[in-house]
Amino acid sequence: MRRFFWLSVGRLFLREPRPVRARFTGFRLVLRGVLLLLLVVVGFAAYAAPRSxxxxxxxxxxxxxxxxxxxxxxxxxxxxxxxxxxxxxxxxxxxxxxxxxxxxxxxxxxxxxxxxxxxxxRVPRAVWRTARAIYLVDETGYVIEEVSSTLRLPTIEIADAPALRVGEKVDAVHLVFLLTLYAELPDEVRPVVEKLTYSTATGYTLVSTAGWTAVLGDVERVGVKAQVLRQVLTRRRVTFVDVSSPTTPYYRTARSHR
Structure with a gap:
């Protein structure tokens, strides 16, 4: 009797479960087919669109x-x-x-x-000339291009300046001095200005094609120096001007010394 009881309990808990029939089997198959078709269409579009x-x-x-x-x-x-x-x-x-x-x-x-x-x-605003190369630079000092000849732009020549590459920037102090000076010059004077030179010994010097040279000295008071130079150039025909000390300018004419 006891053996029969335990056999009955074992059959109750250990018998294999009957398979349960899945619901909506047909619907799921259709849904999978639609999704697969969409994936194929999207994949083909992604492949074909860039080539169309x-x-x-x-x-x-x-x-x-x-x-x-x-x-x-x-x-x-x-x-x-x-x-x-x-x-x-x-x-x-x-x-x-x-x-x-x-x-x-x-x-x-x-x-x-x-x-x-x-x-x-970027618009070229100045020419930066060294002993070995000539560069076009914009108003920020960005080197735009290396050129073989000078354009009709404000030009500064610094013989001992280092070589530059396109994309680098020039010394902002020299560039600001150059552009400020040119902005203050009279319209009739700018066309005859050949270049502005700089050396550690003499500072800035303005060279013209009209036969005159102007010494401006160091970087200080460029606006005042430019105004004094403007007054001298518009009133007298000079061969040399020194406005490094703008309160006591010195100039020479072709016939006299002052």
Whole structure:
């Protein structure tokens, strides 16, 4: 009797469970099929869209250029004919801003297969001349380009200045002195100014193509020195002027000494 009892209990707890019939089996199979189809469609679109001519850049509109041409900016951007999905604005902007003449770029990609590019250029404001090279620099001192000849821009010559590379900056003290001096000169005097030179021994000296030379000395009081020089040059035909001490200027004319 006891044996029969324990056998009955064992059968009750140890028997294998009967398989339960899953509900909605057909619905689940259909849902899986739909999801699989969607994945295939999305995957094909992701593969085909970048290669389709319907999604390639057809037009590039460029604004803000003076130093560079539209064609140069388009070439630098690298977006002409590429897929719209590859013309990422941040990437194109960074690529453009690596160009020395471009200070800032803003790129907008439209669904009409058109890329709009607005650039802010670096404009050459001065010529920086050393014993071995000539550079164009903007108003911040950024070296834009190395050139073979001097342009009609304010020019400073520093023989012992170190060599520079595009993207580096020149000494701001010398550049500010140069631009401040030129801004104070009379309009009729600027065209005959050849260059401003600097040496540690004599300081700044202005050399003209009209036959006169002006010594300005150190970097101090450039505005006052420029005003005194302006008064002397507009009133007398001089061959030499020294305004290193602007309160007691010295000048020589062709016939007299003073």
């Amino acid at each position: 001519s319907a999604f390639k850049v057809q037009h590039v509109l460029v604004e803000g250029t003076e130093q560079l041409s539209t064609g140069e900016v388009t070439r630098l951007s690298g977006v002409s004919g590429v897929s719209l999905w590859q013309a990422l604005p941040a990437t194109v902007e960074a690529r453009l801003e690596r160009a020395p003449y471009i200070a800032r770029a803003e790129v907008d990609v439209g669904l009409s297969r058109t890329v709009h590019i607005a650039v802010t250029e």
